[in-house]
Amino acid sequence: MQEENKEHREEKDSGRYFKIKKFPLIMGGFLLIFLTAGITTVALTFGDEKVQSIAPSQYPQFEKLYSTYDTIKKEYYQEVDDEKLVNGAIAGMLEGLEDPYSTYMDQEEAKSFNESISSSFEGIGAEIQEQDGKIMVVSPIKGSPAEKAGVKPNDIITSVDGKSIEGLSSTEAVLKIRGEKGTKVELTISREGEAKPVSITIVRDTIPVETVYSEMLDDGIAKIAVTSFSEHTVDELNTALDEMSKKDMKGLILDLRGNPGGLLPEAIKMASIFVPKGEIVLQIEDRNGNKEIHKSENNGEFKLPVVVLIDDGSASASEIVAAAVSESANIPLIGVKSFGKGTVQNAQDFKDGSNFKFTSYKWLTPEGNWIHKKGIKPDIEVKLPDYASLPYISPDEALKVSDASAEVKAAENMLKELGYNPGTVDTVFDEQTKAAVEKFQQDHKLKVTGILEDKTTVTLMQELRDKILKNDTQVKRAVKELKKEMK
Template identity: 75%
Template sequence: MDEEKSEKHPPKEEEGKYIRMKKFPFIMGIFLLIFLTAGITTIALTFGDEKVSSIAPNPYSEFDKLYSTYDTIKDKFYEDVDEDKLVNGAINGMIDALGDPYSDYMNEEEASSFHESISSSFEGIGAEIQEQDGQIMVVSPIKNSPAEKAGIKPNDIILSVNGKSLEGLSANEAVLKIRGKKGTKVDLAIQRAGVSDPIKVKLTRDTIPLETVYAEMMDDGIAKIQVTSFSEHTVEELEDAMDKMDKEGMKGMVLDLRGNPGGLLDQAWKMASIFVPNGEKLLQIEYRNGEKEVYKSENNGEFKKPVVVLVDDGSASASEIVAAAVSESAHIPLVGVKTFGKGTMQTATDFKDGSNFKYTAAKWLTPNGNWIHDKGIKPDIEVKLPDYASLPYISPDKEWKIEDSSNEIKAAETMLKETGYNPGKADGFYDAATAEAVKKFQADHDLKETGVLKDETTVSLMQELRDKISKNDTQMKRAVEEVKKQIK
């Protein structure tokens, strides 16, 4: 059904400099969240001890087989069984049958971890993941996290954690294996497209911070504001950052949504409304019966200075809602590469025992009615980062020296070349030229001149490359050019 059934508007918050909103009733109270952390999980079944009278008709006859199986296992299995495990297994099996990576059943421990990642800081490696085709895929690393610093990329497949395979696990099960206390170490095996051998990564877990907005004034009065996820106070952080940039003389802005895996839907609505004129569409929600809810901006004080939005393949979910809204309803240009492509919405229900059920409840569509699921949003101006931005991680725990050969050595040779040192041909063979380049690098960085690549030398080399990528951010440079065009 294509006809628009009704119009809705974002909920009221305290009025800020850039947002003016009115209160509205939530639809059934369900669309509070968009969750990117995916997995495979559940629908609620409860098994009681009371027997239903045989006189009363059974409204759920399709469950007869399930009840019969449960009773038989409970009474006749050769060992005692954990009834909670049986129920949880039945729920998981039902969700598995949906084939939807964004629907999940979470036990108490998994649910606690899930709520942590949405509303507070947590300890781990800092990467949003989802289950896809039986594998655990990285949606995006979080800014300044151990995962980002180790060079983990969107679409990397995490094959194992501390030598134990993740194949067949849900995203929530994988999260529990990857997370851990600050300061503890974890070994990951990563499969990356275009790299034949798995990449071994050793990470030290850390506290993943709550801060989601980072602002910096660049040349010519252009502010760079990066939003790393959509948490409880993201829009408030953004308003504060914009006020700060205004006081520093902001003439235009680059809103950086690269690597942003999404988060809370209400924050996406509010953020989009900063830039979308009053009365214009923000998004549409489509239910299984084809009925649609249309959400419009009620912002009478939208930001009127030039804006460009940066996106990449790690921009997902709530990020894509903002990108689509500002592009289609405010004609703000998008720069970068095609986004991740998540066009469904999830709602979550907490059970009394602390477990949680998250399921896909609807599709979301762009203001123009486009469904971007599995397709992503193509930017107006496509700009890629340099090839060396995709070089694989090199483990500092490994020692590489003359006569060694590996793909990691090839990556190191390329890093040396890109940072101004000549290792000869980047062929993966550690020869005298490679050792000499490493010695020169060590001398320039006050490191012991051994010509051996390991420990601090490896860490310093990767940091040097990250600094170069940041300085030669081709996507940001093009976005700044576009803002300057608008200022003129």
């Protein structure tokens, strides 16, 4: 790992040299450290002349590879593209690791990946990862089209625009999901607890990488939500803290729910605001058990009571912060168990713009705990209301009298929670359900049809979302705990 007070350093690795850029990151639920090759990595550019100069006696394990390449070049029934063969060989080598976080990205995929850490990009706004051959949502970005459409952490995306994406890498899936602002993409999602897949149509938009949102609650309690860790996140947080201080902040709720990760230096700097100077923030462990310890850079600037909110969409960098403040600063965690991502990947760029990432380390909490696939359990477990987990209903689908489906049941549950009586909550759209829809349409100045579709569906889901925000049980418990400390 790089030293924080240097721009970069040279690191020797099996005869290969790399410059480590000073922006390691945890993205999409995994930690990355970008590497730029100072010299071509000979063992990975087979197909290049340098590879041909490697003596088989020195690398006998490559004999089968060379033999296969030569046979295909000479005897395959049609001309082959050398670049495709090389790319496929690299991808295959990484697939052989049987690690979903070790993948090869061609130029287009690498470009898309790099765009995802820029100031903005166009897409739906959701972090995804490949897990056991399936594409899983880590977390939708706050305020994104994905979040507004009802995409949730742990959703499994099975198809994009009617085409299966099973077996694709996360980068391949991103290329299919991402697109120009204003265009639509249809996702088919498998969700735990749902009997059949859910179809969600999302209009892509520009996704700004704005990461900190603050508001002052009652009694001098500030709530600051951090949605990811980008280059200026800690600066944004410090600005928010200053603004809240001017409003006489007496306590802080740091909301890391739905935060899928980001830049490692930002996570360390953020944790350092709350962890006493010299205390451990995290540990990095290599394959031989050697550990590198990162300690707080705290200057003692924050002294008010703090609680931290986490959920199943809190991953990687947000888990590092949560574990650090919990174990090294005794700050309570409230919510539900976090995602659980505890491995570290290095991403190396090739000269042609492609790259690959591979798992190289574990990260451990200050006390040496490995949270991978386990997550972090909150000190105080608080779940959101059941209606916060109601499934998405597609506005493109018209629900009307005599229809029977899981979507009808979800709609009836929504209507009931918003104070409209749909009768018995079941899967059947009957006359009483129609009457409830008509009343909802009338109250919201929508065209009264008794049919749930288009603007009616969108408004219904937005109203429910607003109710979830107003009745946030996790925030309410955080306020209660803070008041104990503020007395």
